[in-house]
Amino acid sequence: MKRTGSASFFLLLAMLLAASTLLSEVDAEVTAGVSAEKLGLDDTLIYTLIFKNIENPSQPDLTYLDDFKTLQTSRSSEFQFRNGASSTSTRFVYYLMPVRTGKLTLPPVRYQYMGQDYQTRQFTVEVVKGSLYPAQPPPARQPSFFGDDFLTSPMQDRQPQKVDxxxxxxxxxxxxxxxxxxxxxxxxxxxxxxxxxxxxxxxxxxxxxxxxxxxxxxxxxxxxxxxxxxxxxxxxxxxxxxxxxxxxxxxxxxxxxxxxxxxxxxxxxxxxxxxxxxxxxxxxxEPPPAAAGLPVGQFDFSMHSPQAQADINDIVTLQIKISGSGNCKAIIPPPLPGSDQFIAYPAKITQENTYNSAALAGTLRAEIPVSFNKTGTLTFPPLEFRYFDPARGSIVSLRSRSLAIRVSGEKLSTDQALTLPKSAIVQKGEDIDFIRSGRLHDQSWHLYRQKWFAAVILAFFAFNLLLLLKTVLWDRHIAASPLLRNRQVLARTLKRLARVRHGEDIAPLLEAYFQAKSGLGLAEISNRKIAEIFSQRQVAAAMAEKFLFIKSQSELAKFSEHKKSALELKKDLETLRGLLREIDKKLK
Structure with a gap:
């Protein structure tokens, strides 16, 4: 039984090796397909990419598409072995949502595999408004032991639900x-x-x-x-x-x-x-000409005073309220009429909205500070608020009730009065902080008035000017010049040589130096190529041979049991530094 098991194992191994050999001989292929050539703006386009006989392909990125938005992606793989030949297939499915109507283009997808370039065809999809058919779920696939989804949910066999x-x-x-x-x-x-x-x-x-x-x-x-x-x-x-x-x-x-x-x-x-x-x-x-400029809707209007008596030196705040189902943010409250008995200051206006199920309702509140000039019973006349009611089709006029305030007391002197004629209002934020007469002295601390502020600004300006000169002149012209760049390559190499402590570290530095000077890739650098470049640049044969000798000794030092002493390494480095300075003159 043991022999039979071993024979079966080796037979299976041989079949897998043969399959991999045959697979490499099968032609690779990249194809694409779309689920529809015409769909609605509300529909989903299924775009499928199939990679045949390409080992472990990477998923192409389609986020660069401007006319489509990627909603979801999926991946599945399949392996087949028939009649002594094997093949693989990897499928990428993209669920795309169009972002506009018209004829939209899906450009070709390009893929490179083992030095060969593959390209799919280009698709043009017509997108119209609405939906042409309900969105379909991803297509069902036959179960495969080699597929990526062989551990699928048992619920996948259910019928897809209809989108309604x-x-x-x-x-x-x-x-x-x-x-x-x-x-x-x-x-x-x-x-x-x-x-x-x-x-x-x-x-x-x-x-x-x-x-x-x-x-x-x-x-x-x-x-x-x-x-x-x-x-x-x-x-x-x-x-x-x-x-x-x-x-x-x-x-x-x-x-x-x-x-x-x-x-x-x-x-x-x-x-x-x-x-x-x-x-x-x-x-x-348009509303009727008589209603031009009036608010449109249904409103309530009122005005009241928080107190019926006041001292002549007090400030009383009258409150106006307008509420209703119109655009309260566009309403301007009616002003108080002028009088020699009082002074009305600018109103503080607040607005708030109430989101009812049937309409948007709003409330406007105006708070008007009032000071008094005379004693006695002061009467504020009714204010009128007019609006156009579209339900009635007519202009509605609302009037507030008149307000009477009994003012008493004796006017204080100028230095003691809270309010005076021709006074000025100082407003902090949205609330009145104090009222006084005369010129207002600014007692706040200002940064720009400090003595050191000008020096800081000049220093900041000078720093930015130097930074600009460095960017424009040094980085773009001086530092980028071939002469300075060549000197930097040599200086960088000599600096690295000064830190070398082992002979095998010399060869990588010489290759990096030659790469920067010649412009070749690191894989292209060899002793033969170095000799050819040196000959073209007219480097003396003796210097070229010395350069290659030191480089070869460094490469062999990795595998040699006998390492150079510190004195021998120091001598080689001194020789190499002088040699590089001479060679660098020819490689400019």
């Missing part, structure tokens, strides 16, 4: 007025489980001011019956749009990357798909 997902851009109406709010929504209709959504398109629309709603961490879907099919509907994006110009405006198609849960994978992998919304056109009209 599309996007819709939804607006409440297609006609609106300039400045009127439109709620723009992107809805995802799907019968698959979607793990993630990423918007690829720009979030800016020409002709609109837009406020995008925050994207929630989780979205609760609804259900909708579409032609007898029940879909789960997700609101994946929402924005409030305000047209800033009249005419026919276009909301472009928005592209999204959807990560669909792959039911075939036992490791929770995701299958990327791409979907786009439809293009939407909106007709925008």
């Amino acid at each position: 997902a599309y996007l819709r851009a939804v607006l409440p109406k297609k006609n609106c007025l300039k400045g009127e709010q439109l709620l723009f929504r992107v809805l995802l209709y799907t019968r698959n489980r979607i793990q993630a959504v990423n918007m690829l398109s720009s979030a800016s629309f020409a002709g609109f001011w837009q406020e995008w709603f925050p994207v929630p961490q989780s979205i609760t879907p609804g259900s909708e019956n579409v032609d007898g099919v029940i879909y789960q509907v997700y609101e994946i994006r929402k924005a409030a749009l305000f047209a800033s110009e009249s005419g026919t405006l276009t909301i472009p198609s928005l592209q999204f990357d959807l990560e669909m849960a792959d039911a075939q994978s036992m490791f929770f992998a995701a299958q990327p798909i791409r979907r786009s919304t439809q293009e939407v056109k909106i007709t925008v009209g």
Whole structure:
């Protein structure tokens, strides 16, 4: 039994050796193929490269493609032995997503193997909007013991799930007025489980001011019956749009990357798909001439005072509030009328948005500091705020209630008063810090006013000037000149020779020196080649022979048991340094 086992082992070994010999004789080949010559912008193109009879090929990098984005790649190998001949095949599969419409080109793939150049054919693929067919999963392969995926998941034999997902851009109406709010929504209709959504398109629309709603961490879907099919509907994006110009405006198609849960994978992998919304056109009209420049929407308006009594030396802050469903960021609060009884200072304005499910609501708050000139009952007249209501189709005028403040006390002297006529407001950040009259003295510390600042700037300027001169003159002209470069090669070699402690270290230094001087590759340098170059450069025969003798002695020193003494090595190095200086004059 032992003899039979040994014979079988040697027979199998002989067959493998014969297979490798036959494999080397089979012609190598590189081919390519595409899954379709026409597809939609939302579809995936499968690009396959097949390497036949090429041992362990490296995977070509296709990231340089401008018209396609690589979503996923896979690799498989196959080995066949038939009728005494063997062959191998390695397959690379690329799943590509087009990034634009039109006729896109996949250039040839070039590969070099054993000194031979191989090239695939060029493909032209026509890409149109939308999707021509659902994205297909990677093609199933026959199981092979020699394949890279012989430990595949038992779930791979399941039928691939059908991709049924599309996007819709939804607006409440297609006609609106300039400045009127439109709620723009992107809805995802799907019968698959979607793990993630990423918007690829720009979030800016020409002709609109837009406020995008925050994207929630989780979205609760609804259900909708579409032609007898029940879909789960997700609101994946929402924005409030305000047209800033009249005419026919276009909301472009928005592209999204959807990560669909792959039911075939036992490791929770995701299958990327791409979907786009439809293009939407909106007709925008001008408001009535009487409403020109007015806010558009529905608003509330009020003004109140935090106190009904005040001292003549106090400051009272009047508060104006405007809230509603229009574009609050474009609203200017009405000013207080002028009066000799009080002084109104610039208002501090704050704005905030509330993202409701039906519309974007906003609130504008204006805080107006007021100081007093006279005592008595001061009455602030009602303020009027006007806007255009598109639902009513008319201008709405809102008036605040009048405010009465009883001012009492006695005006303080100039040096004690908190507020004075013709006073100046000093504002720190966004809050009023103090109010005083006269010229304001700047007490802050300034770096540029220090005595040493000018010296530092001059030193910095001088350093940059020297650096510029070094880069322009020295590095580009002087250091790059052949004369200086040759001197640097010789100086570098002599410096390295001074650090030599063993004879076998001399030969590599001489080869490096000759390589820098001749421009040859290290593999091209031999004693014969050195002799030819020396003869061409008219180096004396005696010096050439001495150079080659020292180099050969150094190479033999690696294998010799008898090493040169330190004195002999020092003598050889001194001779070699003088020899190099003479040879270098001829090799310039």
